[in-house]
Amino acid sequence: MKNIVLIGFMGVGKGSIAREIIKISDYLSIDTDDLIESMENKSIKKVFTDNGEDYFRQLEKKVSLWLEKSIKNTLISTGGGFYKQTNIKNIGTIVLLDSPFDEIINRIKSHPNAAKKFKKRPLLKDLRKAKELYKQRRPEYMALADIVVDVTHKSAIECSKELLKKVEQYG
Ligand code: S3P
Numbered sequence: 001m002k003n004i005v006l007i008g009f010m011g012v013g014k015g016s017i018a019r020e021i022i023k024i025s026d027y028l029s030i031d032t033d034d035l036i037e038s039m040e041n042k043s044i045k046k047v048f049t050d051n052g053e054d055y056f057r058q059l060e061k062k063v064s065l066w067l068e069k070s071i072k073n074t075l076i077s078t079g080g081g082f083y084k085q086t087n088i089k090n091i092g093t094i095v096l097l098d099s100p101f102d103e104i105i106n107r108i109k110s111h112p113n114a115a116k117k118f119k120k121r122p123l124l125k126d127l128r129k130a131k132e133l134y135k136q137r138r139p140e141y142m143a144l145a146d147i148v149v150d151v152t153h154k155s156a157i158e159c160s161k162e163l164l165k166k167v168e169q170y171g
Contacts, residue, residue, distance in 0.1 A: 003092025020160035029075035096145035
């Protein structure tokens with residue numbers, strides 16, 4: 001089992017899909033944002049406000065080097081900007097969870113915890129800017145991905161099954 005590295009825009013469902021995958025496979029998962037929160041003993045939002053985005057990206061760099069060196073056979077869920085780490089291809093098979101921007105936003109809005117989901121993500125505060133970020137990132141996500149799973153209008157369970165099947169075929 002190689003590592004599976006989940007990439008994709010904020011709110012696309014990386015966390016929920018990772019939780020389903022571990023139920024139906026031998027994988028356990030780790031999350032780069034969770035690692036950073038425990039390193040710093042504060043929320044991602046607080047890291048952004050106290051220390052700024054550049055500092056957050058440096059922490060992502062540290063995490064990416066550690067993942068490459070030390071982690072095997074694991075499902076790795078990443079923050080939406082983690083794909084910029086230059087060693088990401090050495091970490092494992094890159095799986096992009098893909099969906100149009102408006103679908104992602106509608107999905108977050110329809111969630112019972114919508115307010116919390118927006119609040120914890122500093123880069124979703126201004127939706128106009130977030131859309132620009134999406135437009136800039138989507139081709140870069142696509143170029144990087146070994147596997148793409150379109151998550152639009154699918155449940156986390158459906159996406160997980162499709163993902164595992166594609167990973168198996170990819171080898
Ligand atoms: C970010 C995405 C967030 C988190 C941070 C920055 C980004 O993770 O890492 O707020 O640059 O897209 P999620 O993709 O899990 O929301």
